[in-house]
Amino acid sequence: MATPELPITGYLDRFSHRPGETFSCFVSVPSGGTYRARLIRVVSGDPNPAGPGLRFVDCSERFDRSFPGRHQPISLGSYGIVDQGPPCDAAAARTWTALICPGIVDQAQAVLSEGPVVLGIGPDGACHGALATDATMRKGEWYRIWLSMRPATGDVVVGQQRLDGGAPVIARGRMAVSPAAGPVLIGAENAAAPTGHFTGKIEAPAILSGFVETWPDVGTLVVAAWDFSRGIASQSFTDSGPYSCHGRLINLPTRAVVGASWTGAEHCWRHAPGEYAAIHFHADELGDCGWEPDFTWTVPEDTPSGGYAFHLRSAEGEDWIPFYILPKRNGPFAPIAFLASTFTYQAYANHARAETDQAYFDRVAAWGAAPGNPVNYPIYGRSLYNMHLDGSGIAFSSRHRPILTMRPGFLTFNDARGSGLRHYPADTHLLAWLEDQGFDYDIITDEDLDEEGLALLRSYHTVLTGSHPEYHTSRTLDALMDYTKTGGKMVYLGGNGFYWRVARDPAIPWAIELRRAEGGIRTWAAEPGEYYHQTDGQMGGLWRRNRRPPQQICGVGFSSQGRFEGTHYRLLPTARDPRYAWIFDGIDDDIIGDYGLSGGGAAGFELDRADDALGTPDGTVILARSENPPPSHFTVSEEVLAGHLTISGEPLQDLIRAEIVYFERPGGGAVFSVGSITFCGSLWRNGFEGPISRLLHNVVRRFSG
Numbered sequence: 128m129a130t131p132e133l134p135i136t137g138y139l140d141r142f143s144h145r146p147g148e149t150f151s152c153f154v155s156v157p158s159g160g161t162y163r164a165r166l167i168r169v170v171s172g173d174p175n176p177a178g179p180g181l182r183f184v185d186c187s188e189r190f191d192r193s194f195p196g197r198h199q200p201i202s203l204g205s206y207g208i209v210d211q212g213p214p215c216d217a218a219a220a221r222t223w224t225a226l227i228c229p230g231i232v233d234q235a236q237a238v239l240s241e242g243p244v245v246l247g248i249g250p251d252g253a254c255h256g257a258l259a260t261d262a263t264m265r266k267g268e269w270y271r272i273w274l275s276m277r278p279a280t281g282d283v284v285v286g287q288q289r290l291d292g293g294a295p296v297i298a299r300g301r302m303a304v305s306p307a308a309g310p311v312l313i314g315a316e317n318a319a320a321p322t323g324h325f326t327g328k329i330e331a332p333a334i335l336s337g338f339v340e341t342w343p344d345v346g347t348l349v350v351a352a353w354d355f356s357r358g359i360a361s362q363s364f365t366d367s368g369p370y371s372c373h374g375r376l377i378n379l380p381t382r383a384v385v386g387a388s389w390t391g392a393e394h395c396w397r398h399a400p401g402e403y404a405a406i407h408f409h410a411d412e413l414g415d416c417g418w419e420p421d422f423t424w425t426v427p428e429d430t431p432s433g434g435y436a437f438h439l440r441s442a443e444g445e446d447w448i449p450f451y452i453l454p455k456r457n458g459p460f461a462p463i464a465f466l467a468s469t470f471t472y473q474a475y476a477n478h479a480r481a482e483t484d485q486a487y488f489d490r491v492a493a494w495g496a497a498p499g500n501p502v503n504y505p506i507y508g509r510s511l512y513n514m515h516l517d518g519s520g521i522a523f524s525s526r527h528r529p530i531l532t533m534r535p536g537f538l539t540f541n542d543a544r545g546s547g548l549r550h551y552p553a554d555t556h557l558l559a560w561l562e563d564q565g566f567d568y569d570i571i572t573d574e575d576l577d578e579e580g581l582a583l584l585r586s587y588h589t590v591l592t593g594s595h596p597e598y599h600t601s602r603t604l605d606a607l608m609d610y611t612k613t614g615g616k617m618v619y620l621g622g623n624g625f626y627w628r629v630a631r632d633p634a635i636p637w638a639i640e641l642r643r644a645e646g647g648i649r650t651w652a653a654e655p656g657e658y659y660h661q662t663d664g665q666m667g668g669l670w671r672r673n674r675r676p677p678q679q680i681c682g683v684g685f686s687s688q689g690r691f692e693g694t695h696y697r698l699l700p701t702a703r704d705p706r707y708a709w710i711f712d713g714i715d716d717d718i719i720g721d722y723g724l725s726g727g728g729a730a731g732f733e734l735d736r737a738d739d740a741l742g743t744p745d746g747t748v749i750l751a752r753s754e755n756p757p758p759s760h761f762t763v764s765e766e767v768l769a770g771h772l773t774i775s776g777e778p779l780q781d782l783i784r785a786e787i788v789y790f791e792r793p794g795g796g797a798v799f800s801v802g803s804i805t806f807c808g809s810l811w812r813n814g815f816e817g818p819i820s821r822l823l824h825n826v827v828r829r830f831s832g
Contacts, residue, residue, distance in 0.1 A: 135445065223244065283299070336348045744792070
């Protein structure tokens with residue numbers, strides 16, 4: 128049965144451009160019919176009829192065209208390819224071999240293929256075609272496998288041997304198959320249309336001259352030997368044999384993984400690359416879709432900065448492909464910048480959630496929400512929160528593919544008290560509020576900040592984050608810290624922010640890498656010895672484990688989480704101090720945010736608190752604190768030592784709180800933080816009114832000058 132695809136969808140060359148720069152749009156229409164693409168500005172992405180609704184501004188005067196559609200296929204599965212393999216004498220004996228650690232053993236998979244010759248594994252062990260060792264392999268064990276042919280006699284041998292000292296298992300047969308020079312595939316077969324993808328680790332694949340009966344009785348010469356310990360940070364691999372038949376990787380398999388000879392003496396691949404000479408391939412992996420561009424659009428010079436989308440419509444359906452337009456490089460600039468959390472949007476891209484049930488889809492239909500859910504469309508790849516077929520975590524996320532979760536109107540949860548929005552659509556609560564309040568603002572993104580650093584921020588009086596700026600690089604953290612140290616003012620409007628470290632490779636800027644190392648709330652854990660990124664060679668995991676806790680940047684850090692439900696804040700006596708009265712001007716009640724479109728309360732889902740030991744700056748004042756947390760909330764694992772013992776010494780239950788804080792930097796900068804993912808959902812209360820809206824208006828007005 129064919130894998131389901133959306134009737135029309137696409138992706139862009141990147142999430143943002145400036146006026147004068149050109150977007151490239153890649154579109155697939157499986158039916159092949161014509162489609163219309165027009166420009167819209169996205170004001171609100173919340174389809175909840177009790178909220179601001181889906182609000183778009185038609186910008187078709189800037190772009191509105193029709194195009195012939197075409198189906199652009201997606202090929203899942205990672206592999207390595209050598210476009211031209213070593214010379215081949217069709218009459219000479221030849222051997223193919225590799226070390227493997229299979230992640231799946233119950234289906235046929237190709238390990239090393241050259242023309243019609245395929246060394247693979249299956250339910251009956253190492254195999255070539257119907258010839259198999261009849262020795263079932265064990266998942267997670269290392270084996271040497273080999274295939275030898277003597278075309279002159281038709282003799283064929285397939286063998287396997289466990290590296291822990293097991294005896295070789297050999298199958299002999301006769302076949303009229305001759306090798307042929309051409310492409311060589313590692314982890315797949317059939318170069319014209321790769322298939323049979325391998326799931327597991329492969330190390331030291333090689334082609335030898337001569338016929339090998341058993342291993343290690345090898346009286347042969349090397350024809351090709353691919354050494355994966357070289358160039359670990361890259362998407363290419365090296366042949367150390369006489370013909371230098373180097374290759375390239377497709378669909379981002381994972382490198383910097385422990386190999387067959389890992390001793391545990393070193394945990395960083397840069398210090399012992401020979402022990403990291405394996406690549407982890409996966410049959411369900413997707414890097415760059417590799418589609419051809421269907422249209423381009425050069426941003427007119429007078430286009431205002433903001434959130435936009437290409438609205439695509441065909442006879443069978445429609446889709447929205449969102450993006451951001453930055454201001455011109457030399458301005459003019461608004462006083463306010465919204466920093467779109469594009470690394471986080473990308474980390475959660477196509478997150479398939481187990482709790483997506485029929486009640487969820489009923490709400491989607493009733494509200495006219497975005498209909499495409501990743502649960503139904505595995506063809507577009509998964510998120511950094513999902514796992515591969517063998518249970519290993521997905522370490523790379525690409526933006527060169529359709530991202531169904533990054534759409535106006537996409538619902539993450541069937542929220543009993545609100546809209547159930549997260550990430551891209553949830554952040555439109557803030558954008559719609561800025562529009563309603565009449566604030567002049569620009570939009571910049573994490574990716575732009577990673578590439579341009581502090582220079583991107585210098586022109587702004589204040590920078591606002593979204594509801595969940597969770598994933599960051601060292602360069603984005605450096606820029607934000609330097610910004611507030613040199614007079615800039617930041618408003619952190621989320622929870623669980625600045626939490627995980629991600630890495631990028633300039634050669635593949637469309638991908639981010641994550642290693643879920645050493646604790647943290649996570650859906651999978653990096654394997655021992657595999658904590659260091661392949662792309663930058665640095666330790667992955669929590670920023671807290673890298674001695675850069677979020678408290679250092681914004682005064683608060685992740686402390687607790689629960690279901691997508693929220694409660695309120697209670698103002699503390701410090702909130703009435705004359706020094707901070709401007710923040711609460713017009714707010715008479717001490718309880719604020721007991722309502723909202725995200726979980727029904729301003730303090731919910733994932734909560735942050737201040738902690739001097741983790742770097743909350745001196746002079747930070749706690750202005751409000753959440754109370755009465757929902758029963759589903761619990762303290763995060765990195766705060767817990769054993770039983771009910773916590774690192775801070777506070778009782779477990781007391782750590783379940785969000786705190787609103789304010790502090791000033793010696794250089795004139797300042798930071799205001801709310802410590803909750805659901806805060807921006809409470810900007811709306813029968814319109815953009817109420818104490819949460821008033822509170823943020825006071826802060827943004829003061830910070831923006």
